[in-house]
Amino acid sequence: MRVLKLTRLLGSSNAKGIVRNYQIKSEYDAIVIGAGHNGLVAAAYLQKSGLKVCVLERRHVIGGAAVTEEIIPGFKFSRASYVLSLLRPQIIEDLELKKYGLKIYLRNPSSYTPLIEPGGVNGKAKSLTISRDHVETARQIAQFSVKDAKAFSVYEEQLGRIVSAIDTLLDHPPLSLPSLISSSFKDKWNSLNSVKVLLNSMKSLGKDFPAFYEFMTAPAMKILNNWFESEPLKATLATDSVIGAMISPFQAGSGYVLLHHVMGELEGIKGAWGYVEGGMGSVSKAIANCATDHGADVFCNKPVSSILTNNGVAQGVVLEDGTEIRSKAVLSNATAKITFLNLLPQGSLPESLYKEISSVDYTSPVTKINVAVSEIPNFIADPNLSKNQVMPHHRSTIHINCEDSKLIHEAYLHAQLGKVSEKPMMEMVIPSSLDPTLCPAGQHVVLLFTQFTPYHLSDGEWTDDKRQLYANKVFSSIENYAPGFTKSIIGYEVLAPPDLEKIFGLTGGNIFHGALSLDQLYMSRPVTSLSNYRSHMTGLYLCGSSSHPGGGVMGSAGRLAASTVLNDYKSLA
Numbered sequence: 001m002r003v004l005k006l007t008r009l010l011g012s013s014n015a016k017g018i019v020r021n022y023q024i025k026s027e028y029d030a031i032v033i034g035a036g037h038n039g040l041v042a043a044a045y046l047q048k049s050g051l052k053v054c055v056l057e058r059r060h061v062i063g064g065a066a067v068t069e070e071i072i073p074g075f076k077f078s079r080a081s082y083v084l085s086l087l088r089p090q091i092i093e094d095l096e097l098k099k100y101g102l103k104i105y106l107r108n109p110s111s112y113t114p115l116i117e118p119g120g121v122n123g124k125a126k127s128l129t130i131s132r133d134h135v136e137t138a139r140q141i142a143q144f145s146v147k148d149a150k151a152f153s154v155y156e157e158q159l160g161r162i163v164s165a166i167d168t169l170l171d172h173p174p175l176s177l178p179s180l181i182s183s184s185f186k187d188k189w190n191s192l193n194s195v196k197v198l199l200n201s202m203k204s205l206g207k208d209f210p211a212f213y214e215f216m217t218a219p220a221m222k223i224l225n226n227w228f229e230s231e232p233l234k235a236t237l238a239t240d241s242v243i244g245a246m247i248s249p250f251q252a253g254s255g256y257v258l259l260h261h262v263m264g265e266l267e268g269i270k271g272a273w274g275y276v277e278g279g280m281g282s283v284s285k286a287i288a289n290c291a292t293d294h295g296a297d298v299f300c301n302k303p304v305s306s307i308l309t310n311n312g313v314a315q316g317v318v319l320e321d322g323t324e325i326r327s328k329a330v331l332s333n334a335t336a337k338i339t340f341l342n343l344l345p346q347g348s349l350p351e352s353l354y355k356e357i358s359s360v361d362y363t364s365p366v367t368k369i370n371v372a373v374s375e376i377p378n379f380i381a382d383p384n385l386s387k388n389q390v391m392p393h394h395r396s397t398i399h400i401n402c403e404d405s406k407l408i409h410e411a412y413l414h415a416q417l418g419k420v421s422e423k424p425m426m427e428m429v430i431p432s433s434l435d436p437t438l439c440p441a442g443q444h445v446v447l448l449f450t451q452f453t454p455y456h457l458s459d460g461e462w463t464d465d466k467r468q469l470y471a472n473k474v475f476s477s478i479e480n481y482a483p484g485f486t487k488s489i490i491g492y493e494v495l496a497p498p499d500l501e502k503i504f505g506l507t508g509g510n511i512f513h514g515a516l517s518l519d520q521l522y523m524s525r526p527v528t529s530l531s532n533y534r535s536h537m538t539g540l541y542l543c544g545s546s547s548h549p550g551g552g553v554m555g556s557a558g559r560l561a562a563s564t565v566l567n568d569y570k571s572l573a
Helices: 037-048 089-094 134-142 146-171 185-217 220-227 231-241 254-260 281-293 336-343 351-358 405-416 464-481 497-504 556-571
Strands: 027-033 053-056 068-072 075-078 104-106 111-119 125-130 274-276 297-299 304-310 313-319 324-332 367-373 397-400 425-429 444-451 489-495 540-542
Touching (some): 027 037, 027 313, 037 556, 068 281, 089 556, 125 231, 146 220, 146 556, 231 254, 304 324, 367 464, 397 464, 405 425, 464 489
Parallel strands (some): 027 053, 027 324, 111 397
Antiparallel strands (some): 068 075, 367 444, 425 444
16 A cells, blocks of 8 residues: 655645735734635635734644645645535625635535445435436435435525525624613613524425524434435435534434525525645635735734733733834634634633633534545445546545444444544545646545544544554545555645644644534624624734634635624724
């Protein structure tokens, strides 16, 4: 087995052409901590509105978790986030991201689930493929259940209506209970606007309100069992209910995670997912190009050590090298924990708020494995027509160990014991099947998003040896579906939850900046008293996924935080 284990960055050109040789000024109108996609969105909107903005990134490359890095020479990886759908259409339009370099490859089919053993109605079905071709999708599902084939389109229609009804909530600030009861007329007025948006959205649900409520509160499997009878279909759909979340599809709350992952839109197609040319870092690059083109300053290798405060007012930041930069507004793209417990001076938080922030759930189940291979995988269920030929299913999300929902649940149960399953649940994507810019011709980039892996293992912390052992389990699983995969590996890296935390600043390794549980959504994200992007401190704002509407490469938190800053700016000290 030709395996090269990589634990460090070998090189990257992601920031090239974006971060110019500016001199940091001593004062700005607004400072953004962190050049993740939300921070860059906030910076672009603020700069376009006339403020002078500075973005400070601690790493050598912009993008946060939406980043492209050449971790193996000649192979460019979407090192953390790996597919695009949730980025708000309004942001793409407002920031002219197509003009600034964003190019998207739509995927079709969208989902492919190979089976270890043939099954279905006649015992001969080898895989399940779901695509935008409704007739072909129905034929695929009918291999396992004619009833499910008929029900699937009805299920998708209902899901589409629910998403359309609540779509507007993603583009508006949440209802803020503290503002609603505030003595300030302005706060109350803004809250009443949020109430109006919420009520209109709920009214739009109409007859689908009971189904919406069920998605918000019930286990995904309860919902899916009411609709379908065939396991390959239910398990495939159930993967969306647990991606990035330490939760079983049999647990309450997983229904919302499923809903969260179908709220996207690409090129006007609801629910579509795609690859970004050049990797996910190209999303961040396009946003940064917009921001810098309008005059924003974006700096890499500038870690912030603390937020400057005086008498309950944020006044700027201090870099690790001691440099002080002043501003009226400070926007943090870091997690709520890092922002309030690490960057603020000790004693800055009221005791009650300290306890609330300390209690935010950042549990992560994710280990990302980035692999360079010499040839495209060849699946037993649907063999390549010729050697190394890209087939339609290679362009989709390939679900491994997902033909039965019990496999997903069992992997989750292992994690609760501090262990990893012998059959990890995984999503495999091969973006080079559509994007030729990522690696040498004929070779491929394979991204493996695997679950469930605990942050703390029962037999000690993650080590290089344990990363290797886990990778071997993952590759062994893939071998069962696509023999020869391991021999094709040129090199790879394993990013366990502690690695995702250390490299990308994702507290606990959680890709959403906090669990998408009902107690950490909408007017309670990250906590009830901080749900409107403002903090307890004048001039300090959250602009990342810790805020509504939560995680994913969506950009909405950055845009809404920027709008909040602009509303407040004249009143800032």
